[in-house]
Amino acid sequence: MRLRYLTLTAVAFFSAFPLYYSVVVASRHNSALAEVPPPLLPGGNFFANVARVFDTVPFGLALLNSIIVAGSISIAVMFFSTLAGFAFAKLKFRGKNAMLVITVATMMVPAQLGIIPLYMLMVKLEWTGTNYALIVPALVNAFGVFFMTQYLSRALPTELLEAGRVDGCTTWGLFWHVVLPAARPAAAVLGMLTFMSAWNDYFWPLVVLSPDNPTVQVALSTLASGYVNDYVLGLAGTAIGTLPLVAVFALFGKQIIGGIMQGAVKG
Amino acid sequence: MSTLPLAVTRRRGQGMRHTLDVRVSPYAYVAPFFLLFCAFGLFPLVYTAWVSLHEWTLLSETQTFIGLDNFATLLADGYFWNATFNTLSIGVLSTVPQLVLAIWLAHLLNRRLRFQTLFRVSLLLPNVTSVVAVVVIFSQLFGRDFGMINWVLSWFGVGSVDWAAGTASSHVALSVMIMWRWTGYNALIFLAAMQAVPRELYEAATLDGAGNFTQLRRITIPMIRPTMIFVVIVSTIGAMQIIAEPMLFGQSSGGGGGIATGGPDRQFQTLALFVYEQGFANSTFDFGYASAASWLMFLAVVIVAGVNFLITRRAKGGLV
Numbered sequence: 117m118r119l120r121y122l123t124l125t126a127v128a129f130f131s132a133f134p135l136y137y138s139v140v141v142a143s144r145h146n147s148a149l150a151e152v153p154p155p156l157l158p159g160g161n162f163f164a165n166v167a168r169v170f171d172t173v174p175f176g177l178a179l180l181n182s183i184i185v186a187g188s189i190s191i192a193v194m195f196f197s198t199l200a201g202f203a204f205a206k207l208k209f210r211g212k213n214a215m216l217v218i219t220v221a222t223m224m225v226p227a228q229l230g231i232i233p234l235y236m237l238m239v240k241l242e243w244t245g246t247n248y249a250l251i252v253p254a255l256v257n258a259f260g261v262f263f264m265t266q267y268l269s270r271a272l273p274t275e276l277l278e279a280g281r282v283d284g285c286t287t288w289g290l291f292w293h294v295v296l297p298a299a300r301p302a303a304a305v306l307g308m309l310t311f312m313s314a315w316n317d318y319f320w321p322l323v324v325l326s327p328d329n330p331t332v333q334v335a336l337s338t339l340a341s342g343y344v345n346d347y348v349l350g351l352a353g354t355a356i357g358t359l360p361l362v363a364v365f366a367l368f369g370k371q372i373i374g375g376i377m378q379g380a381v382k383g
Numbered sequence: 384m385s386t387l388p389l390a391v392t393r394r395r396g397q398g399m400r401h402t403l404d405v406r407v408s409p410y411a412y413v414a415p416f417f418l419l420f421c422a423f424g425l426f427p428l429v430y431t432a433w434v435s436l437h438e439w440t441l442l443s444e445t446q447t448f449i450g451l452d453n454f455a456t457l458l459a460d461g462y463f464w465n466a467t468f469n470t471l472s473i474g475v476l477s478t479v480p481q482l483v484l485a486i487w488l489a490h491l492l493n494r495r496l497r498f499q500t501l502f503r504v505s506l507l508l509p510n511v512t513s514v515v516a517v518v519v520i521f522s523q524l525f526g527r528d529f530g531m532i533n534w535v536l537s538w539f540g541v542g543s544v545d546w547a548a549g550t551a552s553s554h555v556a557l558s559v560m561i562m563w564r565w566t567g568y569n570a571l572i573f574l575a576a577m578q579a580v581p582r583e584l585y586e587a588a589t590l591d592g593a594g595n596f597t598q599l600r601r602i603t604i605p606m607i608r609p610t611m612i613f614v615v616i617v618s619t620i621g622a623m624q625i626i627a628e629p630m631l632f633g634q635s636s637g638g639g640g641g642i643a644t645g646g647p648d649r650q651f652q653t654l655a656l657f658v659y660e661q662g663f664a665n666s667t668f669d670f671g672y673a674s675a676a677s678w679l680m681f682l683a684v685v686i687v688a689g690v691n692f693l694i695t696r697r698a699k700g701g702l703v
Binding site (some may be wrong): 120123130132134137138141149154163196202207209212215222225229230231232235237238252253257258261286288305315316333336337340345347350357361362369370373376377378 | 408413415417419424427434494496500501505507509511521522524531563567571572616630657674681
């Protein structure tokens, strides 16, 4: 039993240490990195380094873009996934099971392989360089639909819907007055998961956006790709661009983890 | 008397609308997903095949049909095979230890423990860190001259390793980054499956004198097989598409080379990165060639995922 705690503590340490160390480096001066042994405590240079980040790349714009993109995607995913999850979990229609199987199967499609035609499509739509190229393809996804289907079939009593029918509710009325309120706990978890993955998305924004109108991750990669390795600059950007999200996660971690584990049980 | 027909028509009208509502509206509710998937998922994938049969660049106005020429060129392209090798090597190095470790961690967590939530949250911290942040942080840790990893290794008499420069060492470094980001996540998925295994099985096994490791091998692993198959397939598909890590590692570890070459000697260029190089980072923007590479990559994904599916399904308790 003691060994168990020791192992888990060691693993927790290795999970957290790189994040901690990035803050240490981000709050130092570049010269401190050459010290042996390396510095293990934060220094006093953090805000000066952050100021340099804002001077080097359009970081304010990047933050704004990321908030707009991740925010709209999360809201849309919550809404459309709950809608589809309601249909799959509680409504009867022909071909339902096959459609649900197809939905889950699409999660296995390696979407990255279609990247070239997807880019050509964005050129045609004149969406390259704009947030539309990031938002529209991500408005709803298979994971969200499956996740809400799982939750609603378990947590939403069918009697509640029947009672609504008797009172003369249309299907849409049921969705609006009964399903949406009942779906709130799971939708909140889904929203947080979606926000995090949209915020952290890197490759597609890199392909479709230009460096002068980036998201946070694209701006961070620009910072890190300078001709001279300025680790302090790169890690200062990382600290303000990703660590707030990690902190939010640590705060709501219990709920988010519960959500991930529930969504995963039936593969 | 005159009110009766009116009531009947109204009821019939309502009935129509009711039928429409019950029969048709479900399709409208699931439609957004399918429309979006067809437009931005399925169509690009299928269209890739069409593009791959052409001499097709971003810059030229016309496209010439050239049949399978792109594929023939690819099969003779040393860089393509180099990328295939790197993908498989990094894939194996990152996925196999990762899944073994994840099962073991899940097994450790699958008990009544104090600080359960704290352990779980810390396990998942790496996963909510963006890939850019992960690579920037680890490029510093793996730095040749002042990196912490070389510093620790020097205690054991290991000279400073130039991690990004060598083929094997860069693959190890990239695998560590991938493992760091995904082990905890997979451990939680396994844990979710393990919690559904009836407790009595373990109690009975304990009474029979079966140790911890035997219980893991003989009870846990057979009971969570469906989840294992799922995780193995998803991890395989993910590993075959690795791109952001080598791309960023090439940028932030210095050493020259373009954004998409995976190091100056292409020592860690993966297939997905090769596709990106041909399509977007090359001065030719050769969409046709890149699409052909995409399709061969798709083939590789299907084959490797299929083989892993068969292995996982066959594997008896003795997997670990």
